[in-house]
């Protein structure tokens with residue numbers, strides 16, 4: 066499947082992706098700095114695969130892990146989903162909060178670090194008041210080293226209600242050589258093999274590499290994303 070995406074997953078300066086001392090794709094402070102601009106770093110509209118897969122589903126409860134400035138969470142809330150957005154960047158969450166306020170949308174925004182080993186401890190107090198399970202978990206372009214990434218996938222599975230859907234999309238490993246944008250760090254990129262081995266409790270309906278067309282100042286470019294879509298039995 067190929068898709069056109071006006072929603073550039075690559076910021077103005079793709080070299081700016083590094084910078085954090087703790088994580089190869091950047092610390093919370095680095096992301097705070099990046100989000101502390103008037104303009105959006107990412108697009109206002111949702112990611113094209115999130116939109117295509119979720120549009121038409123009956124709304125329920127949803128959580129977006131690594132929500133950034135909230136484009137996917139805001140779109141879900143607009144579609145009637147009772148939505149929670151989580152990110153470790155305070156300024157990303159602040160921006161998302163301002164946007165939801167301006168749009169008249171209720172979204173539960175949480176600042177939390179998803180790379181910590183024991184997520185449940187970190188989350189217990191944050192999730193007070195949030196429904197115990199979700200009908201949809203979205204992870205979009207959240208790239209962490211192998212073990213923390215697997216921990217996030219495990220958390221995502223735990224957060225899902227039986228019958229709930231998981232959508233993971235991000236830059237594929239093949240994007241390094243053959244695609245546009247994304248972090249130039251092989252160990253944080255996705256692959257269908259990573260999804261096949263780390264989403265064991267999800268019945269995967271889709272696990273594939275997709276082409277996304279990106280509009281750049283220099284014209285259209287192609288990005289290669291890995292997409293997983295499945296259901297918790």
Ligand SMILES: C[S@@+](CC[C@H](N)C(=O)[O-])C[C@H]1O[C@@H](n2cnc3c(N)ncnc32)[C@H](O)[C@@H]1O
Pocket residue numbers: 088096107112130131132133134135136137151152153154157177178179180181204205206207208209
């Ligand atoms: C490339 S952006 C994608 C944002 C959003 N999902 C989207 O598609 O627009 C990656 C996001 O992951 C967040 N992030 C990175 N590491 C994180 C961590 N350890 N815990 C929580 N959020 C993290 C960053 O702050 C950033 O907002």
